[in-house]
Amino acid sequence: MLTQYHIEIMLNALGERFSPRAMSAITYANVNQDRLSGQFGHNEFHFDNNAFEKTYAYIEEQRALTVSALQKTDVLSAWSAFGRMTHTLQDFYAHSNYITLWLARFDGQALPPSSKVDPVDLSLIQSPDLRSGKVYYPFELLYFIRKTRAFSLRWLPKDSHAWMNLDSPEQGFKFDYAMQAAIQRTVIEYEKTTQGFSDEMCKLFLDK
Numbered sequence: 001m002l003t004q005y006h007i008e009i010m011l012n013a014l015g016e017r018f019s020p021r022a023m024s025a026i027t028y029a030n031v032n033q034d035r036l037s038g039q040f041g042h043n044e045f046h047f048d049n050n051a052f053e054k055t056y057a058y059i060e061e062q063r064a065l066t067v068s069a070l071q072k073t074d075v076l077s078a079w080s081a082f083g084r085m086t087h088t089l090q091d092f093y094a095h096s097n098y099i100t101l102w103l104a105r106f107d108g109q110a111l112p113p114s115s116k117v118d119p120v121d122l123s124l125i126q127s128p129d130l131r132s133g134k135v136y137y138p139f140e141l142l143y144f145i146r147k148t149r150a151f152s153l154r155w156l157p158k159d160s161h162a163w164m165n166l167d168s169p170e171q172g173f174k175f176d177y178a179m180q181a182a183i184q185r186t187v188i189e190y191e192k193t194t195q196g197f198s199d200e201m202c203k204l205f206l207d208k
């Protein structure tokens with residue numbers, strides 16, 4: 001997803017829970033995953049290239065880091081790890097065909113509003129049909145440059161990130177479903193991560 005949408009998701013999902021200082025540290029770590037050096041060789045940051053196992057391991061590593069940093073009262077490290085984790089979870093809906101598979105269930109019927117999307121349908125998360133976009137260099141780079149985007153799409157296969165992504169509203173109506181799913185999933189994973197926190201840990205983490 002583009003940076004502005006990661007920020008929008010974070011504010012919608014968690015803006016009320018954390019202090020502004022905590023929110024800005026978490027959101028900075030989230031969007032910083034899309035820095036140039038985070039784009040190459042890091043499928044696990046963005047759910048790219050069907051690297052599902054590696055990506056789930058990365059998510060759990062960041063969750064564990066969040067908890068262990070808080071236990072050491074290192075709140076900056078906790079916010080950073082949690083921010084990195086949320087980035088990856090949000091990219092799942094923009095970089096995989098989860099939303100496409102979910103919408104396909106309503107084949108021929110009126111689609112429910114995007115607020116009704118189920119972000120954790122296990123039959124889809126575990127489906128053999130679940131895919132995420134492959135990043136084909138160098139053509140994928142041309143996709144990011146507006147002038148060469150159309151050219152790159154002519155060469156890139158349909159299973160590429162360029163064809164599959166729901167990174168911005170330009171990709172059509174499915175983008176809204178990806179946004180809603182990402183917002184809801186962020187809340188779910190926040191609750192999963194903080195369950196079992198002591199009062200002290202909560203206070204430190206929320207900075208309130």
Ligand SMILES: [Zn+2]
Binds near residue numbers: 045
């Ligand atoms: Zn990303």
